[in-house]
Amino acid sequence: MPLIVQKFGGTSVGDLDRIANVARRVAARKDQGNDVVVVVSAMSGETDRLISLATKITPLPSERELDVLISTGEQVTIALLAITLESMGYKAKSYCGWQLPLVTDSAFGSARVTEIGQDLVMKDLAEGRIVIVAGFQGMDESRNVTTLGRGGSDTSAVAVAAALKADLCEIHTDVDGVYTTDPNITSKARKLHKIAYEEILEMASQGAKVLHTRSVELAMRYRVPLIVLSSFNDNSGTLVTEESSDMEKESVRAVTCNMKEAKITLSGVEDKPGVASKIFSSLADANVVVDMIIQNSSADGKTDITFTIPEADLAKTLDICRGIRETLEARDLSGSADIAKVSIIGLGMRSHSGVAAKMFATLANEGINIEMISTSEIKISCVVRKKYAELAVRALHDAFELDRTS
């Protein structure tokens, strides 16, 4: 019997009516003759409500206790979904993370899954039960409650699917698939029928809010086929799977846009070994995640270093860099949040030449200046001024003909 893991996010289980809707979708899969394991998030808003209770007490609550607190959110949902399915005449059983157990390391608030117990679930499935698992939560080796971080229910679902060697992991969300770009930016955005793990991973890293990055990494490592679906309609979703020959025909598969970054420039820095290390180790110590880094070669023994960081860390990073500037006797320091990073992504880039040239020409034709460029094997990112971001996305979407069905 095929085994399907279905994951439903907070919006999909936001109230009792929506939980009933989820129950019908779960029952439909069961009725089709599948074994079904369901992974659910907390009802939308619940995690935030619980966190706000804790932060009213103290701005920095204990991470261990915060996980005890917020893990109640999913526990409520699994019970309500099990009760709903049983009231519909199905046999169902819920599991908290510790009951499976879903074992993690002890990094409260961002724990990583290390092992998943399968015995109870396999027994329940063999007895015809629908198994419901609380997403987002686990237990460490010392029986402490842990949580996997925001979006962690995706990770729970993929990890459970990998452990149970499921045939498919369905990620039900409030959009009905993965699009070539944000439909809010251009109505020409087209839903992709199929996308490779590597591509969706790059999209998530570049700001597309589809799947939690770690869940895709996990799916890729264990080759778990994912499908992204809407829980509110019956549209076919997007299959996320291994690279296949039909994907390679297109050089570019998607355009993403990240408005939440800022850039910092240290100019007139002496061009000698240890300078970059000095800067970026200080930022790492302060938990600032640096994205793009560009250093120009210099003629006069001086160089300029520019890098991007999350917009929220701009003030903190400028503070740190002021100190560094003095130490390194750099000529100038500047920072700006008036940037956007526009990226084109596609596995096909590896075998198509001229993709970068076409991207730069497209932006130039629109009169958009490129401030920074960064490339990987399957992605090219350009930093432009924020006001040009949407224009850039639309122009690139047209230039690479992403509205055309492949």
Add this chain to the structure above:
Amino acid sequence: MPLIVQKFGGTSVGDLDRIANVARRVAARKDQGNDVVVVVSAMSGETDRLISLATKITPLPSERELDVLISTGEQVTIALLAITLESMGYKAKSYCGWQLPLVTDSAFGSARVTEIGQDLVMKDLAEGRIVIVAGFQGMDESRNVTTLGRGGSDTSAVAVAAALKADLCEIHTDVDGVYTTDPNITSKARKLHKIAYEEILEMASQGAKVLHTRSVELAMRYRVPLIVLSSFNDNSGTLVTEESSDMEKESVRAVTCNMKEAKITLSGVEDKPGVASKIFSSLADANVVVDMIIQNSSADGKTDITFTIPEADLAKTLDICRGIRETLEARDLSGSADIAKVSIIGLGMRSHSGVAAKMFATLANEGINIEMISTSEIKISCVVRKKYAELAVRALHDAFELDRTS
């Protein structure tokens, strides 16, 4: 170092301000040089809110899943209290039932404690931590979440105190102790400084809402000294302990009143073996708990049987008795909720004669007719019409001079 278990009910942890108040009371005990374990209930109203979510789905939700659902209430409280204590500079650590573990049988919704793990708690206490335990909940041998039934947090507290061999178990509630009778009925009601396990057990059975019956049974079995206190003031509470010589001086210690019963009379029943068995086994099968039973001896080979049941079961019980009446060819069947059971309780009754006579005379003097009488070694109960209940309580409280300090 003395070990104190403190239990705080739902009203005491009803919001963040009240949780802060509880934290100060816990901290005070810790500062006095005690090891402290705290047992807390769900925030008031939370358990009802969760149950109503489930019963909106179906009138009879799965008991296993209901326990998963409602056990989240205490889990929220333990985390918030731990966060509060840590923000005050104390080391604290919370435990759900399954984490200790507090092991129970598998009677979902009314589970009984079978074993409590002590290793984690003893280690935490040795390291100077305040330990916070979720009341009301446990785990069965198959890692299912269980709950102990309404008022179960008292039972959790006593069970934990017994397992850890605590020196004292403080039950903090919204009243500041055990009174000679309900202060809402007479302003002469006096707080008792000390009461015996057997007396408070009898009071709880007779309708006084002080402590959960099962928690007193447990405290009595393991000789855990209890003290009932208010969490809202610093009044000295009532110590519940083993019988001591000073208690025996008074014949009667308290007057209770239960307005929530009803009585049923089957009259003209043939007086032969098996009749009572026929009636009460049918009621037991229907889960009707019978309290008092009175059968008059008969002259004509016929007898009348009268018994009391919870008022809520009156209609159901009458239905059952209609069938029994036909089978037994009884002359008449009647039922009435217009009754109240007034009881006097005291260990001293065992050695004082004339207590019953004084009770009956007191009621007669007020013109109150006694409809049923039942006695135990340390209790006499009289059923009277509901309208006389408060008058009876006040008259008995005066007659036995319960307002006088012993």
